[in-house]
Amino acid sequence: MKKRPTIADVARAAGVSLMTVSRVVNDKPGVGEETRQRIRDLVEEMGYRPNEIARGLVTRQTLSIGLVVPDIAYPFFAQIARGAEDAAFETGYSVFLLNTAENIEREISALDSLHQKEIDGVILCSSRLPSDELVVAVERFPAVALINREIVAPPANVATLNVNDSLGARLAIQHFVAGGRARIALAAGPAASTSAQRRIDGYRAGLRSAHLDFDPEMLEFCTPYMEGGYAATEALLTRRPRVDAIFAFNDLVAIGAIQACQDSGRRVPDDIAVIGVDDTPLAAMIRPRLTTLHTDLTSLGRQAMEAILTILNRDSGSGPLAYQLDPRLVVRESA
Amino acid sequence: MKKRPTIADVARAAGVSLMTVSRVVNDKPGVGEETRQRIRDLVEEMGYRPNEIARGLVTRQTLSIGLVVPDIAYPFFAQIARGAEDAAFETGYSVFLLNTAENIEREISALDSLHQKEIDGVILCSSRLPSDELVVAVERFPAVALINREIVAPPANVATLNVNDSLGARLAIQHFVAGGRARIALAAGPAASTSAQRRIDGYRAGLRSAHLDFDPEMLEFCTPYMEGGYAATEALLTRRPRVDAIFAFNDLVAIGAIQACQDSGRRVPDDIAVIGVDDTPLAAMIRPRLTTLHTDLTSLGRQAMEAILTILNRDSGSGPLAYQLDPRLVVRESA
DNA sequence: CAAGAAATAGTTAACGCTAACGCAACCTAA
DNA sequence: TTAGGTTGCGTTAGCGTTAACTATTTCTTG
Structure with missing residues (x-):
């Protein structure tokens, strides 16, 4: 050296x-x-x-941003990360990667650590922080992009980017109904997640417009992993054995659901149709190929980075930014 | 703010x-x-x-390291990243994430950018840089961990961490042979990749100890993705229709191979057995469940981070570090 | 051709922090 | 007593860079 x-x-x-x-x-x-x-x-x-360090000290900008995700090993976030890093690279920025492991304390200390590093902005994915703490944590940074997390009165330095989960859920229900399904269950994911809540809203709205009743017993929360989907589906099938469709919180949950169906002697999609969310690469790889809601996550990551640049470069606080991304249904074999 | x-x-x-x-x-x-x-x-x-920036300027250490990967959206690297970030977090370090997109120029500029940021160390995964450039690029940093990349005369500040691909390939061949297969093809991945080369070595060694001849026509290079596996398998099956086993560069390639087999009317594992590498989460999810070589990538990432810490904290250059990780065969359904 | 403008350069003082040294005041031990 | 530590703090000088001035030369232009 x-x-x-x-x-x-x-x-x-x-x-x-x-x-x-x-x-x-x-x-x-x-x-x-x-x-x-x-x-x-x-x-x-x-x-x-x-020397960027010395330069950063005097110019007060470090040309780096923080990317805080629950778990980079989960493809959903990895794709966002890829898009964000691509956009950052093109504009001369670097990206700090921090995992929270779905742990609130670790999320807080990740944010603290970024603050000490005097970064220019943060992309915060699926924050589990309570609203008041989130606002406080976020106000410290020059610019913040919040992905999949709503916030009541967003400060001027934050942009929110949300997947239109409600629309996605309605599309899924519509597709089930068009295929003649009427007993549609929901493997809802973590109760604390904003996007889970939005999907519940869309699920109920979708049922309503198909003149179907909402049955609370047809909804089961679960962890956002295969095991969660498996367990939730077992519970749902025990309570309501005649379920003929399951809308899953994400692709992993959907895969878990499919396996639980198969293990209970039901065939997918003949007996039960399953729709996932995210269109992760594996959706096209498993059999039956998974019907799922596709969102272009790489460009979501890009947009988040671009939103930060926008906030950083605009003259003053001209109102908070909010983006929404519409998913589209990719019909494969599972529904 | x-x-x-x-x-x-x-x-x-x-x-x-x-x-x-x-x-x-x-x-x-x-x-x-x-x-x-x-x-x-x-x-x-x-x-x-x-203020870490100011502190970094005078202490000459930034408490941050760089993680350079071909593509974070590829689960193999995402898992390594997760492990590395966990270990970094526990020791107060932060991780810069950079994707190279398998692009040499971008790899170079990623390394340059890290150098400007005065980071304490770099974890460099699957570098595609030619040896001489690699040595030059790497000497600038206080500490470097090279994952899946061999280097002839490693400078004192670098540690190498390699998956024992040769052993992995031998295990796979052994398993095929034990199952009565004798016409074993290799979907070899990118020719430029070190680990591909090591797997070829192991493949040939495996054949040799089973007293099988090596047939160059049974080896086909390919991109490390599903499409690559599909195309390679089509080529292999055209040249050698009686292939009864395929050892694939990684799980994605294996999945592509399985689909190519199925699309050509062959059944897996009845007609053709397939073994992948990496044991990515999807290996357990696809059907037939994929038999694959498992390596604990999270702890590989951890080890890389720890190796950097070791180099940073030891008094002087007490010889380069080299770690090797042995994979183990996870037998599922595809072989 | 004088005088102001423009172009090209240098000086000084920070940015926020720490290493290295300085210096009292107090304590020890022979 | 007194030379020599020890404790507890302050001073000074940078780390490498840039913002904001200042100084010098050259070019205009009426």
Whole structure:
């Protein structure tokens, strides 16, 4: 590990002052063309790269943002992360990745740590923080993009990006109904999740417009994983054995649901139709291929990054930003 | 966004010098118990948190590391990332996430950007850089962990962590042979990949110890995705229709292979057995359930982070570190 | 051709923090 | 007593960079 040249080394070699080099490096005016070129060559030759830390200290921006997700190993967030990082990379930003493991304390300390690092913005996915704590935590940052989390009175520095889960749920119910299903259950995911709540709303709205009654026994909360889907489906089938369709919180839950159906001797989609959410890569890989709601998560991640840039670059607080992404139903084999 | 208190604000409020506060905040000796407690209370009350940027400038360590992966949306890397971030979090480090998109220029500029950020270490996964460039790129950092990439003369600041792919391939071949298969093909993944090369070695060694001949026509390179596995398998089956087993570069390739087999009227595992690599979550979800080589990637990520810490904390260069992780065969339905 | 404008450069002072040293005041031990 | 520690704090000087001035030269233009 060799020592890096500093701006002073370059200045000395060029026989000019620090500022002249600084101006060249930052493409700022005030340096003659001849000197500018000479310094450029020297910079190249010496391999000088400005120290971002030092620069960050004085300019008060670090060109880095934080990405806080429950679990990067879950494809839903990995795809968002990919999109966000792509957009960040293109604009010269870097991304800090933090997992919360669905743990509120860890989420808080992740946010604290980002705050200490003086980052320019945060993309916070599926925050589990109570509203009041969330507002406090979020106000500390120059810009925040909240993914899949609603907030009552969003401060001017936050943008919210939500998947239109309610629409998604209505699309799913519509599809079930069009296929002649009438006993539609919901493997609802974690009760604390905003998107779960929105899907419940859409589920009920969908039933209503199909003139079907809502039966609380047909709704079961669960963890957002395969095991959760399996357990929820077992519970649902025990309570209501004649269920003929299940709308699952996400693809993993859907896969768990399918296996529970199969293990109880029911066939998918003949006896029970299943629709998932997210269209993760595995949806197309399992058999029966999973019918699911597709949302372009990579571009959701991109949009989040772009929203942060927008907030950072606008003159003053011109009202909070809110984006909504409509999912579309990808019909495969499971429904 | 309110302004943060600085160490000077705390010092002024406490009527002491900056250094006294600094010593308290960093738990260093040289401050009386009474003063110490008074400052602690004040720090708490004012919500003071040291600015990591400023601290980093003087201590020359940023408490952050870089994690460079081809694509975080690929579960293999997402799991490593999760493990690495967990370990980092526990030791007070933060993780910069960078995707290379399998693109050499982007890998280079990712590394450059990390260098400018003065990070303490890098975890570099599946680098596609040529050896000489890799050495140059890597020497700039205080500590580097190389995952799945061998390097001839590793500098003292790098640790290498490799999955024992050769062993994995031998295990797979052994399992095929034990099941009575003798025409074993290889969907080998990208020719440029080190782990692909190691698997070819293991594949040939496995064949040799089973007294089977190596047939170059039974080996087909491919992209490490489902489509690659599909295309490679089509090619293999055209050239050698009587193939009865396929060892795939990874689970995605295996899934592509299975589908190509099925689409050509062959049954898995009856006609053709398939073994994948990685044991990604979807291996247990598809049907037939995929027999695959399991490696504990989360702990691989952890180990990489720990290796960096080791390099950072040891007194001098006491020789390069090398870890190797043995996979184990998880027998499911596909073989 | 004088005088103001423009272009090109340098100086100074931060940003927030810590390493290294300085210096009293007090304690020890021979 | 007195030389030598020890404790508890303060001072100074940077880390590498840029913002905001200031100074010098050159170019206009009436």
